[in-house]
Amino acid sequence: MLRFIINRLLQGLLVLFALYTITFFLAKAMPGEPFTTEKNISEEAKAYQRAIYGLDKSLFEQYLRYPINILTKGSFALSTSKGRPVEDIIAQSFPNSLILGLSALGIAICIGVPLGVISAIRKNSWVDWGAMSIAMIGICVPAFTVGPLLQIYIASHLPGLKVAGWGSPADIILPALTLGLTTAAYLARLTRGGMLEILSQDFIRTAKAKGVPSNKLITKHALRGGLLPAIAFIGPSFAALISGSFIVETIFQVPGMGQHFVNAVIARDEFLLLGVALFFGFLIVIMNLAADILTGIMDPRVRLGSNQK
Amino acid sequence: MSLLEVNNLKTYFHTRNGIVRAVDGVSFSVDKGKTIGIVGESGSGKSVSCYSLLGLLPMPPAKIEEGEAIFDRSTDLLSCGEKVLRTIRGKRIGMIFQDPMTSLNPYMRIADQIIEPLCLHMKMDKEKALKKAIHSLDEVGIPEPDNRINMYPHEFSGGMRQRVMIAMALITNPEILIADEPTTALDVTIQKQILDLIQTRQKELGTAVIFITHDLAVISEICEEVNIMYAGRIVEKTDTKSLFRTPKHAYTRSLLKSIPANQVKGEKLYTIPGLPPDTSQIIRGCAFRERNQIGDQNQCLTNSRPEFKEVEPGHWVQNCPGCLS
């Protein structure tokens, strides 16, 4: 088990390095440079700035310097657009995204999983049909539609809920709902599929033949296996939820991390871009590992110790 | 009256492509402590007959159209409702299934699965149930049962899993054990062990057994009475001795003829020509007519169902000149 975790972490490191390489060269391939602005800055001033940020060195040197600095000094360099260390920017915005993402995931699980289970039990009934139609809509309708709809129909009618802003705990509700509904919809469909798959297995018939009542048939015999597809999905999607969403943050004015993904590109701020990209990659690696470990706990046939995935 | 009397059971599947008459008027009965066999080709409706008795079929598409199954002189299993049925399933009627690899829950420890009937039906506490479960694993020949009971099914071989299934089905001392091809998925050496095990446990507990198989050799070993099933109907019913000595229906005779051990060495293996009929089509007359090679097809009935008749004491058969000649 421990060896499995170490193995996977080493693999993750490799993934992160590949991610870094790709992001680095893509960032370099962006047209323009950080200090191109509308203002007319003299060439000397630009050269001076480049030297400060180390952008005057050779490409190869720059390519090596960033990861070496991370490993030796724990420093992600200065953001060229904000003039502050990238790690500070992440440290400031990530907690907001984390809270928002956790709430969104909580909402998604509380809505999606029960809905999927009920749909599977009442397969082909109007409950199933209704739930799955809503889920399909949830998947298809984008956040920039759901968000404003919630603002118009809920925030403006319920006291205590603001249309946008990030101050009181109540401000979490609407953006979390917007963010979580799509995940809820995916979870509902995955849970339904997983449960149907398990409920059609021979061992369910065995349990029934033993006289197991139908509620226990679901909770004791079917749920564990039926949730596996949902768990495999929750891992990476959780990483995505807590690393912020540009759209939701913009709609609801949340000072989260998602904005930096887009703003860094617009500002050609390659250090910030690399920072958030690597951080996101790190979260994905960790969450996938967590999902795999959880799968191993839930499914005794999966052997984490051996080399199979 | 017998312990279980099934009369004119009809189970149909209402599918998109029409009605599948999987079981079409089946009757049989089992006495206390006796063993009856149900034999037939794949798809003849053996499993569906038994699943119907315990309400194990998905409904829809399955529907029990007609019939009764009187258990212990009082309860009609087909109409008593889920609640009553649940007190009988796994307590008074146990069941083992064809494929031991898929019939145990891979996500649960053997212990939790095997004590379930005790906790559900006998209201036994977990500790006492575990003790009994270990004892019953020992009785079906599982080595180190107190150790193995904490394992998961995938850590057992197919034969061992079927032993677990048997222990689990018999743990409440049921009056009837339904065994749906319990040895088909196992290799030959283990088949014999499992058969012997079922027989010993049956003798010890006085359980009646309904034994489903497509293997006549197995029948000859353990059954007292045999029902030959074809396309959802029983075509012949008699005690095992007379089945092998004086088989009457052409289908039974073809089956006996196709047992490898009964064939002259070097001769081509006999197989029954044609395919089992498609039970989603309404069959006018007799479903076996087209495949009747041994009998005389010219004497077949063409538009009425052959009559099921006792032609000799205790020997019932579809009474039709074309088959019996």
Ligand SMILES: Nc1ncnc2c1ncn2[C@@H]1O[C@H](COP(=O)(O)OP(=O)(O)OP(=O)(O)O)[C@@H](O)[C@H]1O
């Ligand atoms: N869920 C279902 N929907 C439609 N038809 C079904 C269903 N289950 C079984 N059948 C049909 O019922 C018929 C009888 O099936 P059954 O499983 O009883 O056969 P069997 O005699 O047990 O065969 P085997 O030896 O292969 O187990 C088959 O023709 C099958 O196609």
Ligand code: SF4
């Ligand atoms: S003789 Fe009668 S029972 Fe035999 S195949 Fe013909 S119709 Fe069927």
Ligand SMILES: [Mg+2]
């Ligand atoms: Mg079968």
